[in-house]
Amino acid sequence: MKKLHVAWIAGLVFAVCAPGFARGPFYPESTGAKKSRKFARGFLNATMWWAEIPKEVNRDWRNVDPMTGVFSGTCKGIYKGSQRFGAGVYEMVTYRRDQPANYQPIVYPETVMEDGYDWGADEYYSQQRWSKVY
Secondary structure: OHHHHHHHHHHHHHHHHHHHHOOOOOOOOOHHHHHHHHHHHHHHHHHOHHHHHHHHHHHHHHHOOHHHHHHHHHHHHHHHHHHHHHHHHHHHHOOOOOOOHHHOOOOOOOOOOOOOOOOOHHHHHHOOOOOOOO
């Protein structure tokens, strides 16, 4: 019975998050897709915040000597991970509201797995960045 509940919840999360990453070249992203993308982004950021720590250790390990890189990378990773966790929780709670304008991400890159690669997010969101005046 417990496995059935877990499977049901996992299916529900998948059903809510899956349309969030659908976007085509010939049509704009719908409001429902923007909302689910914001929720999916928040869910990924709230659950994968810990991946910032080894990512920052790896960066500092390469840029500085290994001993300093471990300590400074750990501190930077904890700091960036806490920012990502907070942004993820905020986006999961407020996924229905269009705030910031046009459902923009709060932290860049959108998820920790992107590693700063430009997927066109800045260009995409800059078109309608100021779609609402608060």
